[in-house]
Amino acid sequence: MKYLSKGAMTERVESILFLMPCHATPYYCILHRNLPMRFLDCSPSLNSGNSF
Incomplete structure (x- = not known):
């Protein structure tokens, strides 16, 4: 995140795609951009075919 934050501050990073499970990173609270x-x-899948 520190690397991405520095890149965002210098406008070298324009967007980010995290290939991690959702909510595994601090997002905007670290980037400040x-x-x-x-x-x-x-x-969760709503069409799993299971009925409980």
């Missing part, structure tokens, strides 16, 4: 950020979606 309004950058588009995407991450893997780990929402």
Whole structure:
């Protein structure tokens, strides 16, 4: 995150794609920049075919 923060401050980083489970990084509280950020979606599947 420190590397990305420095890149964002110097405008070398324009957007970020995290290939990690959702909520595994501190996002904006570390970057302090309004950058588009995407991450893997780990929402539960609603169409699993299981009925409980």
